[in-house]
């Protein structure tokens with residue numbers, strides 16, 4: 613795989629060396645299936661730019677997570693054909709897994725996650741999915757495409773029945789019926805805030821290993837405003853830190869992605885918050901997930 617000429621955390625990150633890296637960030641600048649807001653194609657570059665201003669040191673974990681080795685691969689090719697794009701993301705994710713490194717995808721719209729998940733599914737056989745998102749993404753198809761961002765969990769559920777959705781605050785009646793009929797584990801934002809959902813139970817029931825797909829529209833607009841399909845009433849920064857720490861502590865997370873960041877000329881905060889979120893996820897993964905590296 614080719615390295616990107618722009619690296620996560622900037623050119624001063626001396627640990628961004630392919631041979632020793634544990635994590636490979638894979639930019640997927642694809643917005644072929646976005647329906648409302650545009651700008652997700654430029655999001656990986658905006659996130660990489662913003663990441664240059666992050667501190668290497670993590671004052672909560674009291675360590676320098678970048679020392680584990682984080683390299684950024686060159687962006688995937690882009691196809692306007694949705695099925696072809698799914699295949700491209702699958703192949704590139706698979707490449708990283710073949711090198712025994714942990715893929716971290718940066719979108720791009722949410723449709724990329726099913727191609728990534730398929731690579732993990734083919735490697736591990738049985739794998740669960742945690743989706744942090746404002747939306748259910750359970751439509752069989754949307755705007756005539758089965759590879760739409762609004763169908764991504766429907767595609768993933770064709771590979772595993774073990775899914776947990778957190779932060780949902782927008783769904784169609786058909787999606788609600790699917791959730792009920794298939795007895796899916798869904799923690800709506802409403803239930804999360806009021807502690808009406810048994811999250812600890814759900815996490816312990818979910819079999820390891822786990823792929824985590826993170827849609828930035830789960831976040832409140834005070835944290836991430838620029839996103840493809842915004843919904844009010846999301847997670848605050850500290851809430852999300854607690855949730856991510858819980859997930860990475862109690863589950864074996866073997867790969868993850870961050871999708872649906874968008875860009876806007878007036879908003880520097882969203883790419884920076886997304887870059888910091890991604891670094892925190894890598895930090896939690898390497899800090900709490902050490903025992904898992906042997907299985908990759």
Ligand SMILES: [Mn+2]
Pocket residue numbers: 722745746747827829830841872
């Ligand atoms: Mn979403």
